[in-house]
Structure formats: C-alpha cells, structure tokens
Amino acid sequence: MSDLFVDNIKHQSSQGSGTITLGASGETVALASGASQTMAVNTPAFEAYDESFQSVSDETYTKLDVATENFDTNNNFDNSTMRFTPTVAGKYFFYAKSDCDATGYEDLRDAHVAFYKNGSILTYTNARFFQGGNTSSGGTVATPFTSAVLTLNGSSDYVEVYVKINSQDGSNGSATNSIFGGYKIIE
Amino acid sequence: MGTIKTTNIETITGSGTLTLGQSGETVSVPSGATLDMSSATTTLNSSMKNTPAFFVSKTSSVNGSSGSTTKATFNLVDFDTDSAYDSTTNYRFTVPSGKAGKYFFNIQCKRNNFNAQRWQAWLRKNGNNIAGSELCGSNMGGTNFQTVCVSAIDDASVGDYYEAWFYQDSGSDGGPYNDSSTSHNSFFQGYRIIGA
Numbered sequence: 001m002s003d004l005f006v007d008n009i010k011h012q013s014s015q016g017s018g019t020i021t022l023g024a025s026g027e028t029v030a031l032a033s034g035a036s037q038t039m040a041v042n043t044p045a046f047e048a049y050d051e052s053f054q055s056v057s058d059e060t061y062t063k064l065d066v067a068t069e070n071f072d073t074n075n076n077f078d079n080s081t082m083r084f085t086p087t088v089a090g091k092y093f094f095y096a097k098s099d100c101d102a103t104g105y106e107d108l109r110d111a112h113v114a115f116y117k118n119g120s121i122l123t124y125t126n127a128r129f130f131q132g133g134n135t136s137s138g139g140t141v142a143t144p145f146t147s148a149v150l151t152l153n154g155s156s157d158y159v160e161v162y163v164k165i166n167s168q169d170g171s172n173g174s175a176t177n178s179i180f181g182g183y184k185i186i187e
Numbered sequence: 188m189g190t191i192k193t194t195n196i197e198t199i200t201g202s203g204t205l206t207l208g209q210s211g212e213t214v215s216v217p218s219g220a221t222l223d224m225s226s227a228t229t230t231l232n233s234s235m236k237n238t239p240a241f242f243v244s245k246t247s248s249v250n251g252s253s254g255s256t257t258k259a260t261f262n263l264v265d266f267d268t269d270s271a272y273d274s275t276t277n278y279r280f281t282v283p284s285g286k287a288g289k290y291f292f293n294i295q296c297k298r299n300n301f302n303a304q305r306w307q308a309w310l311r312k313n314g315n316n317i318a319g320s321e322l323c324g325s326n327m328g329g330t331n332f333q334t335v336c337v338s339a340i341d342d343a344s345v346g347d348y349y350e351a352w353f354y355q356d357s358g359s360d361g362g363p364y365n366d367s368s369t370s371h372n373s374f375f376q377g378y379r380i381i382g383a
Contacts, residue, residue, distance in 0.1 A: 004191070008191065009192075010191070010192050020195070023198070024197045024198075027202060028205070030206050031206070031207050034211060035207065035208035035210060038382070041235075045382075047339070070340070073383050101323075108324065129324065140323055141321050141323035143319075143337070145320055177319070179318065183380050
C-alpha cells in the first residue's frame with residue numbers, strides 16, 4: 001500500500017477540461033471509512049398540512065391553506081402563498097389529500113384534489129359518490145388523494161394544491177386534515 | 188496546498204482498492220467539474236439509498252368488525268430490504284438501528300364490496316393515528332369497491348413503528364380487498380428518503 005498526501009488533483013495538461021480517471025477496470029475506487037461525500041439526496045423535500053376547516057365554494061377550485069410545515073429542508077415552501085418553488089431543477093414526486101365535505105347534510109356528490117403548476121391545473125383525482133346525490137343517513141365526506149411526478153426548472157416553477165367540491169344543492173363546503181408534500185427524485 | 192496534475196490514477200498492482208481520503212476528510216468535486224460514473228459499478232453507502240424500503244399486501248381480504256378500527260394484517264411481503272416489517276405477529280414496520288430519518292409511507296385500502304357509511308384508512312405511528320383518509324356516506328348501491336389512500340412523510344426515530352389500520356361501519360365484518368399475490372388492491376408501503 002502506498003499513500004499519497006495531497007489536497008488537489010487536477011488534469012495534467014488542460015486544468016479546467018479533460019478527464020481525470022481514477023482506477024482501472026477491475027479495481028475499486030473507494031472513499032475511506034469516515035470520509036464524507038454527498039452524492040444523491042431526495043431534497044428539496046417538504047410536507048405541509050392544515051387541520052382546520054377551510055371554506056370551499058361549490059364547483060370552484062380553492063387553494064388549500066396548508067400553512068403549517070411539518071418540515072421544509074430547503075425553505076422552498078412558502079406558507080403564505082402555499083407554493084412550493086424548488087431551488088433545484090429536476091423531477092419531483094408530490095402527494096396531497098384533503099377531507100372534503102359539503103355544508104348540506106348528505107349533500108356531497110364528488111370532491112377533487114388537484115396539482116397546479118405555475119397557476120394552471122395539471123392533474124387531479126376525483127372521489128365521486130353515486131350519481132344524483134347521496135342518500136346515506138350519516139352525512140357525506142370524501143378524501144380525494146392524488147400523487148404525481150412533475151418536472152420543475154429549479155427557479156420560477158411552482159406547485160400548489162387545490163380542492164373542489166360538488167354538492168347536490170349547490171351549497172358550499174369545507175376541507176380539513178389537508179396534506180401536501182413532495183421531494184426530489186434522484187435522476 | 189499540494190496539487191497533483193495528472194490524467195490517470197491507478198493502484199500500484201492493477202487490482203484492489205484505490206482509496207480517496209481518510210476519516211474526517213471531505214472528498215469534493217469542484218463546482219463546474221463533472222463526476223462521471225456512468226460506466227462504473229457504483230456501491231452506495233446505506234445513507235445514500237432509499238432504504239429501508241418495504242411493500243406488503245395480502246392474498247386475501249382482511250376482515251374487521253363493524254364499528255371498530257382494525258389493523259390491516261398485511262402478511263404478503265413483496266420486498267423488505269432490511270427485514271424491518273413484521274409480517275407474522277404485529278404487522279408493523281419498525282425503524283431499524285442506524286436507519287432513523289424521514290420516511291415516506293403510503294396506504295391503499297380497496298373496500299371488499301360491502302355497504303358502509305364510513306370507510307377509512309389510517310397510518311399509525313407507535314399506536315397513534317398520524318394520517319387518514321375517508322369516504323363517508325359511501326353506501327353506493329351495486330358494487331362497493333371504493334378505495335381510500337393516504338400518504339405521509341414522517342420523521343422517524345429508531346424503534347418507531349408504523350402500521351396500517353382501517354375502519355368500517357357496514358354492520359358486519361369487512362375490510363380491505365385482495366384476491367391474489369399479484370394484484371395488490373390493498374397494500375402498505377414505505378421507504379426512507381435521502382438527505383431530508
């Protein structure tokens with residue numbers, strides 16, 4: 001075994017271009033135990049939620065007011081605008097859900113949860129009751145859940161989550177126990 | 188500061204291990220440089236993997252009593268990288284030694300064709316609900332295979348355990364539907380996310 005004590009390794013001739021090759025076929029290039037190097041991480045990552053009852057209008061997409069952060073590794077989630085604007089470009093996995101209800105008893109027909117990118121709807125999930133309204137005796141609640149992988153530019157692209165309800169009589173409703181989270185996929 | 192200018196570094200013998208750095212040091216690649224490992228076989232440190240990871244289901248439906256919250260006894264293990272999911276006794280994922288961190292969990296429960304007013308799925312941590320989903324007022328008539336899903340990321344310590352639970356009030360036994368080892372209508376999965 002031979003040790004080499006050095007701080008920098010640079011390309012022999014070009015210093016700023018070219019390729020420095022470590023090892024040859026059959027050899028293993030390893031970091032010593034205890035030496036640190038960060039190669040791949042699922043960050044930025046965040047999760048935000050709201051346990052209060054947020055008012056939502058019938059047949060109108062309403063942004064979820066998920067202002068409480070569970071965590072936010074890179075401070076990329078703005079809990080005043082409810083926008084996640086990552087500072088690292090790449091593909092991100094997102095998930096969201098909300099417990100949706102209509103004001104009128106037994107009145108919920110369906111509930112959507114949707115991802116918006118830069119202000120426009122991209123994907124949504126619809127939890128739908130029996131067509132024509134619901135006749136259950138114990139009220140109506142639905143938890144639409146959705147997930148998606150979205151490509152973001154790491155500077156201006158942002159993602160929000162919205163809900164929409166459809167009530168039998170056109171009355172408004174509420175969303176509660178809402179969760180919005182996501183993290184970067186390693187590419 | 189010492190600098191070596193070269194294009195190739197190999198071991199003396201042409202085999203074995205070429206070691207970079209020592210304990211306490213940081214090996215870095217400068218901004219603007221590219222570390223190209225596209226044609227190398229790469230073995231990652233455990234902290235750089237999305238593990239522990241598991242996916243469990245069942246070949247048949249789980250039944251629970253009406254009006255009670257019941258643990259989903261998923262006992263069919265598709266994978267369990269760190270043998271951290273107990274598929275025989277407690278039906279729970281326990282964070283192994285050295286594997287604390289933030290974990291992504293996901294539960295899907297498809298109703299086994301029964302009438303119920305309330306149909307819920309819950310993620311429990313150390314016996315307490317931390318995330319849930321519900322279809323309430325879900326007596327549809329006809330077939331009843333409505334599905335509830337819930338996901339969450341949670342900061343987990345070694346020894347914390349996570350379980351999938353469900354609730355239904357159909358008036359008789361019922362629960363998450365499964366009918367084979369491959370279709371995975373109802374399941375519980377999770378994995379650690381890196382660096383969060």
